[in-house]
Each structure stands twice: as structure tokens, then as C-alpha cells.
Amino acid sequence: xxxxxxxxxxKWRGGDRAAGQALFQRHFDSLYRFFRNKCDSDSDELVQATxxxxxxxxxxxxxDARFRTFLFGIARNKLYHYYRDRKRNPGLDLSIxxxxxxxxxxxxxxxxxxxxxxxxxxxxxxxxxxxTLLELxxxxxxxxxxxxxxxxxxxxTIRTWLFRARGKLRELLGPSLAGTLDDLDxxxxxxxxxxxxxxxxxx
Numbered sequence: 226x227x228x229x230x231x232x233x234x235x236k237w238r239g240g241d242r243a244a245g246q247a248l249f250q251r252h253f254d255s256l257y258r259f260f261r262n263k264c265d266s267d268s269d270e271l272v273q274a275t276x277x278x279x280x281x282x283x284x285x286x287x288x289d290a291r292f293r294t295f296l297f298g299i300a301r302n303k304l305y306h307y308y309r310d311r312k313r314n315p316g317l318d319l320s321i322x323x324x325x326x327x328x329x330x331x332x333x334x335x336x337x338x339x340x341x342x343x344x345x346x347x348x349x350x351x352x353x354x355x356x357t358l359l360e361l362x363x364x365x366x367x368x369x370x371x372x373x374x375x376x377x378x379x380x381x382t383i384r385t386w387l388f389r390a391r392g393k394l395r396e397l398l399g400p401s402l403a404g405t406l407d408d409l410d411x412x413x414x415x416x417x418x419x420x421x422x423x424x425x426x427x428x
Contacts, residue, residue: 229251230248230251230252230292230293231286231292232244233245233247233248234248234279234280234286234292238280245276249276252293255293255365256276256296256300257269258360258364258365259300259304259357259361259364260272262345262349262356263304263349263357264304264307267307274303275296275299275303278302279296279299290371290374291371293371294367294371294374295374297361297375298374298377301376304353305319305353308322308353312327319352319353319354320352322352322353323349323351323352323353323356324348324350324351324353324356325346325349327353343398344398347394347397347398348360348394350397351390351393355389355390355393358372358376358386358387358390359387359390359391361375362387369383369384369387372387
């Protein structure tokens with residue numbers, strides 16, 4: 226079966242603006258959700274930069290993975306470049322540096338209750354790479370194979386990283402809130418619903 230994303234990408238690369246807009250609309254919510262708990266007010270700009278980079282990199286897409294996986298690989302690279310540029314440190318190690326270390330303001334992601342806010346705050350204290358991994362796994366429902374393609378490592382490595390990231394998140398939440406992780410799938414669904422209701426998210 227043809228991938229509608231690939232069809233739209235090919236048309237966009239051929240100069241069809243409507244196809245580009247359609248592709249943008251298909252993935253805006255997911256990309257916005259990916260960036261908004263990490264970059265605050267720069268989320269919109271990073272979403273657009275990701276989609277434009279996707280157009281430039283389209284020749285490298287061979288169709289051996291889902292287009293969405295290819296797209297989030299680009300989004301991850303944009304995120305890492307964003308922080309390294311902001312800190313003027315091309316060697317910034319985002320496997321040990323957290324958003325809480327990098328940001329000067331708290332996240333503005335809509336939260337429905339105190340434990341959800343605590344979860345988002347704890348995610349921002351993880352190294353950026355661990356935060357990205359967990360949010361793609363839960364928020365975007367990516368499996369280990371897709372995550373392996375995004376992070377360019379073996380699937381077995383992803384399983385180890387997920388285990389460690391969950392453990393670190395549970396540690397940050399503490400005993401009183403550790404149960405929040407047990408309901409992470411539901412909270413991820415709520416986050417997706419919140420994004421869909423964000424003003425401008427579907428424009």
C-alpha cells in the first residue's frame with residue numbers, strides 16, 4: 226500500500242504547495258507535542274524547521290522505514306542543534322544534560338492535574354535524550370524498532386535505554402508519585418488530546 230506521506234512529499238518536492246500544506250497538517254500536532262515540553266515558545270519555529278529540513282532531505286528517504294520515523298529522526302536532530310546553538314556549545318552532551326539544566330523558565334505544557342504536572346516537570350529533569358526517548362515512546366506510540374531508526378542504534382539498545390529512562394524518571398518522581406508511571410499510557414493519551422485542542426495546532 227502506498228504511503229500517503231510519501232506521495233505528499235514527492236508532490237511537495239515537485240512544487241505542489243497544497244501537498245506541502247497537507248503534509249504539514251498531518252504531522253503538526255505530533256511535532257508540536259514533541260517540541261513543546263522541551264522548547265517552550267520556540268516550538269512552532271522548530272516544527273516548521275523540521276518540515277522544511279524534511280523537504281531538503283527527501284532524497285535520502287528510501288522508504289525502508291515509515292515516513293513518520295524519518296520525520297522524527299530529523300526532529301531529534303533539530304532539537305539537539307537548537308540547544309547546542311543556544312548554548313554556543315557544539316559539543317553539548319544531551320545524553321547527560323536535561324531541559325531543566327538548559328531552560329530558564331518552566332514548561333507551559335497544559336496539565337490536567339498535579340501528578341501530571343509533576344510528571345512533566347520530572348521529564349524535563351531527565352537528560353534530553355532520555356526525555357525524547359520516553360516522549361516518543363509514550364506520546365507518539367513508537368515501538369523499539371521505530372525508536373532504533375530515530376536514534377540510529379540497535380533495537381536492543383533502545384530496550385536498555387527505555388528501562389534506564391523509566392527507572393530514572395521513577396527516581397525523580399519519588400515514592401509518593403512513582404505510581405504516576407503506572408498510568409503513563411493514559412496520561413500520554415491526555416497529552417495528545419491537549420495538543421489537538423491547542424489554539425493554532427491545526428492551522
